[in-house]
Amino acid sequence: MARHTARDLRSENRFEVLHALFELGPSTRQELARHTGLSPATVATLVTEFLSGGVLHIAAVERNTGGRPQERLTIDPDRGRIVGVDVAETYVDATVYDLALGALGHGEAALDEHENDPDYVVDGILRVIESAVEDGGTERERIIGVGVSMPGHVHPDTGVSVFAPNWDWHDVHIEKMLEKVLPVPVYVDNPLKAVILSEMWFGVGSVVDSMAVVNLGTGVGAGIAIDGSLLRGTTNNAGEWGHTLLELDGRQCRCGRRGCVEAYLGAPGLRTTLAEIDPEHPTLRQSRQRDFVEAVADGLAAGDPALTGLARRTSRYLAAALGDLVNLLNIPSVTLTGWTSDALAEWLVPALRDELPHHVMPGSLPGLTVEPSRVPGNAVALGMAAFTLQQFLTRLGLASPAGTRPRPDPDHGIDRSRQGQRL
Amino acid sequence: MARHTARDLRSENRFEVLHALFELGPSTRQELARHTGLSPATVATLVTEFLSGGVLHIAAVERNTGGRPQERLTIDPDRGRIVGVDVAETYVDATVYDLALGALGHGEAALDEHENDPDYVVDGILRVIESAVEDGGTERERIIGVGVSMPGHVHPDTGVSVFAPNWDWHDVHIEKMLEKVLPVPVYVDNPLKAVILSEMWFGVGSVVDSMAVVNLGTGVGAGIAIDGSLLRGTTNNAGEWGHTLLELDGRQCRCGRRGCVEAYLGAPGLRTTLAEIDPEHPTLRQSRQRDFVEAVADGLAAGDPALTGLARRTSRYLAAALGDLVNLLNIPSVTLTGWTSDALAEWLVPALRDELPHHVMPGSLPGLTVEPSRVPGNAVALGMAAFTLQQFLTRLGLASPAGTRPRPDPDHGIDRSRQGQRL
Numbered sequence: 060m061a062r063h064t065a066r067d068l069r070s071e072n073r074f075e076v077l078h079a080l081f082e083l084g085p086s087t088r089q090e091l092a093r094h095t096g097l098s099p100a101t102v103a104t105l106v107t108e109f110l111s112g113g114v115l116h117i118a119a120v121e122r123n124t125g126g127r128p129q130e131r132l133t134i135d136p137d138r139g140r141i142v143g144v145d146v147a148e149t150y151v152d153a154t155v156y157d158l159a160l161g162a163l164g165h166g167e168a169a170l171d172e173h174e175n176d177p178d179y180v181v182d183g184i185l186r187v188i189e190s191a192v193e194d195g196g197t198e199r200e201r202i203i204g205v206g207v208s209m210p211g212h213v214h215p216d217t218g219v220s221v222f223a224p225n226w227d228w229h230d231v232h233i234e235k236m237l238e239k240v241l242p243v244p245v246y247v248d249n250p251l252k253a254v255i256l257s258e259m260w261f262g263v264g265s266v267v268d269s270m271a272v273v274n275l276g277t278g279v280g281a282g283i284a285i286d287g288s289l290l291r292g293t294t295n296n297a298g299e300w301g302h303t304l305l306e307l308d309g310r311q312c313r314c315g316r317r318g319c320v321e322a323y324l325g326a327p328g329l330r331t332t333l334a335e336i337d338p339e340h341p342t343l344r345q346s347r348q349r350d351f352v353e354a355v356a357d358g359l360a361a362g363d364p365a366l367t368g369l370a371r372r373t374s375r376y377l378a379a380a381l382g383d384l385v386n387l388l389n390i391p392s393v394t395l396t397g398w399t400s401d402a403l404a405e406w407l408v409p410a411l412r413d414e415l416p417h418h419v420m421p422g423s424l425p426g427l428t429v430e431p432s433r434v435p436g437n438a439v440a441l442g443m444a445a446f447t448l449q450q451f452l453t454r455l456g457l458a459s460p461a462g463t464r465p466r467p468d469p470d471h472g473i474d475r476s477r478q479g480q481r482l
Numbered sequence: 483m484a485r486h487t488a489r490d491l492r493s494e495n496r497f498e499v500l501h502a503l504f505e506l507g508p509s510t511r512q513e514l515a516r517h518t519g520l521s522p523a524t525v526a527t528l529v530t531e532f533l534s535g536g537v538l539h540i541a542a543v544e545r546n547t548g549g550r551p552q553e554r555l556t557i558d559p560d561r562g563r564i565v566g567v568d569v570a571e572t573y574v575d576a577t578v579y580d581l582a583l584g585a586l587g588h589g590e591a592a593l594d595e596h597e598n599d600p601d602y603v604v605d606g607i608l609r610v611i612e613s614a615v616e617d618g619g620t621e622r623e624r625i626i627g628v629g630v631s632m633p634g635h636v637h638p639d640t641g642v643s644v645f646a647p648n649w650d651w652h653d654v655h656i657e658k659m660l661e662k663v664l665p666v667p668v669y670v671d672n673p674l675k676a677v678i679l680s681e682m683w684f685g686v687g688s689v690v691d692s693m694a695v696v697n698l699g700t701g702v703g704a705g706i707a708i709d710g711s712l713l714r715g716t717t718n719n720a721g722e723w724g725h726t727l728l729e730l731d732g733r734q735c736r737c738g739r740r741g742c743v744e745a746y747l748g749a750p751g752l753r754t755t756l757a758e759i760d761p762e763h764p765t766l767r768q769s770r771q772r773d774f775v776e777a778v779a780d781g782l783a784a785g786d787p788a789l790t791g792l793a794r795r796t797s798r799y800l801a802a803a804l805g806d807l808v809n810l811l812n813i814p815s816v817t818l819t820g821w822t823s824d825a826l827a828e829w830l831v832p833a834l835r836d837e838l839p840h841h842v843m844p845g846s847l848p849g850l851t852v853e854p855s856r857v858p859g860n861a862v863a864l865g866m867a868a869f870t871l872q873q874f875l876t877r878l879g880l881a882s883p884a885g886t887r888p889r890p891d892p893d894h895g896i897d898r899s900r901q902g903q904r905l
């Protein structure tokens with residue numbers, strides 16, 4: 060049976076301290092030890108490593124009555140820059156962050172849903188990174204890593220898109236393709252893993268240890284955390300809530316099965332529901348998914364009765380599908396994210412809350428909160444930046460065998476002259 | 483946010499060592515440290531504590547070439563006796579185990595499904611424990627604890643049956659009622675938690691770290707383990723897979739919702755399916771659930787076409803509902819347990835395996851195993867005995883503050899003269 064190795068634990072301790080710094084803000088070593096439950100010695104070692112790597116700096120020195128002076132530590136936002144990229148089926152969205160994961164610049168572009176050439180997608184990613192970098196006035200040589208979320212089945216250790224059904228991709232080495240052009244480490248993962256890391260670090264994770272965040276867009280899925288750990292599953296495929304059943308033999312889902320949740324709650328599913336209510340409804344003329352969802356939001360604001368019916372049916376589907384998630388996992392919190400949620404949450408959530416008691420087992424209902432995510436900006440891009448920061452800290456640690464003091468590694472920055480490319 | 487305390491970790495380390503002893507058989511301290519990933523010092527401390535408490539004894543002393551003599555340790559089966567009790571809606575089933583969880587004696591009785599008085603159920607439990615104790619020729623004073631699985635929502639810390647829908651129980655203090663009569667610690671939990679602990683310790687847990695075990699009986703549910711930890715959920719309600727949707731607005735489920743998995747895969751659900759296929763089928767005349775399921779098995783063996791149709795439809799429902807579980811959790815193993823599974827697995831599993839690829843996402847299918855559980859005997863009773871053993875070890879540890887050596891506690895045995903009751 061797989062067991063934690065000492066190396067795994069060292070990484071995890073490192074991430075615990077990092078997470079605590081985000082949650083607590085500027086902190087003393089004692090506060091970090093208390094919050095993480097790690098020993099003062101372990102915290103001291105990691106803080107020394109982070110200080111040497113320039114990731115932390117000393118924000119203040121406090122002299123309490125009777126005690127020794129205490130250093131208050133904080134992440135140094137200017138140690139570097141990180142780019143988080145959200146590649147979806149219809150768009151690419153990138154954000155440049157400082158090392159404290161504050162957003163500095165943003166870029167986005169539409170992807171042609173019918174283009175599936177990996178070079179086309181990679182080119183889109185590079186263009187959008189470029190515009191985010193320009194928007195943020197970022198010095199390119201300060202970028203220490205790029206995190207890219209890819210839809211479908213991704214293998215984060217190898218950076219391979221194992222299977223992306225919408226593009227019919229099999230084993231596309233997306234990380235290698237990007238690293239050929241971008242002279243910094245690239246980390247590839249799946250959006251469900253990114254949104255749950257965001258939620259753990261910057262959302263309800265400050266209040267609860269177990270949670271799901273439901274991502275509503277073209278596809279739908281759930282990022283899941285149990286007892287403070289992100290649920291990846293054996294092959295990084297956990298969270299395919301979009302492909303659990305709402306109705307056996309129901310609507311055709313694009314995964315090949317019938318009746319999946321996604322066929323009702325994905326943006327094309329909303330279109331199907333509206334067509335069932337009123338096949339002639341003018342909103343159905345919007346051919347692009349995001350335009351359609353925006354038009355639904357506008358129509359709801361104007362009190363359109365067919366769209367009101369659509370919202371009511373969609374809330375009920377959502378309550379039923381979230382009920383399944385809560386009944387199985389008995390989690391105390393579900394948050395909603397993604398562009399469909401951004402556009403429609405104010406109409407969906409009140410009705411959803413009314414419906415939930417009909418779908419959640421009585422023992423799992425008290426204390427259950429369901430709300431739009433409070434994670435700022437694009438939760439996928441932010442989560443990918445957080446993963447990239449974790450990777451950076453791990454490399455920092457690997458460069459420092461016990462007893463030696465690590466130094467900032469100049470290769471973590473971009474040397475443009477050496478690479479001669481456009482980032 | 484909730485964090486592990488040092489106390490939690492000490493319990494967990496203790497259980498890790500115990501689990502390793504079950505998995506490895508007689509082991510040296512080094513082997514236990516290697517298998518658990520715990521430090522040799524931690525293992526040495528726990529082994530000393532277990533030896534002092536009489537839980538372990540030295541099976542052999544080995545002299546390897548060049549090395550120090552090494553003690554090979556094993557659980558002492560004769561340190562005590564544990565009773566595991568499976569209380570279901572239609573029966574009570576009890577097994578007496580030695581401390582190595584070898585079964586020594588068994589007892590069972592039917593419960594009247596229409597009787598819901600707690601005293602009636604408690605009396606049934608006591609009678610069945612008594613017959614298991616007699617069957618095993620167990621000396622009553624050697625019993626160190628009784629573990630009782632109760633259906634519904636259970637709070638294991640207080641031993642309260644918070645809600646048992648089939649009996650309409652609310653906040654029945656089942657542990658207190660039993661401890662009034664049984665002069666040993668009683669531990670109460672839910673069957674889904676018991677079956678997954680059994681599976682982790684005595685089933686596929688020797689091969690995988692994450693798994694689900696699906697319990698098929700009157701009700702259905704799933705015990706879930708993720709990365710070697712049992713999933714309890716916030717209120718010990720995790721695993722209510724029986725109350726996830728197979729079909730929105732489908733068959734009425736006794737939980738009040740329509741279309742739950744249990745309405746198709748619980749024993750009464752099988753009856754409904756058969757009535758849909760052939761409302762006049764003679765098997766439907768069996769009024770007791772277990773007789774009905776046994777008659778279905780007999781009819782399948784005889785090639786009855788309506789029952790063959792029932793098995794085919796049931797396999798398909800099961801594949802769909804297991805597909806949801808696997809798509810959400812991306813676990814590598816699902817096992818089947820419970821009396822419906824015992825009776826019908828040989829007819830359900832082959833068809834289920836044929837159906838599964840239609841319901842499981844391609845990334846979660848390779849390497850997925852679905853099979854009847856290999857856990858011997860009643861997995862609920864065995865799991866409850868294992869929990870009771872964990873509780874016993876925790877008490878052993880609590881009685882030994884750092885630096886002192888714990889001694890066997892005579893109160894862990896039953897002093898019949900003092901209590902004068904019938905156990």
Ligand SMILES: [Zn+2]
Pocket residue numbers: 301302303312313314315316319320321
């Ligand atoms: Zn699907």
Ligand SMILES: [Zn+2]
Pocket residue numbers: 724725726735736737738739742743744
């Ligand atoms: Zn139900």
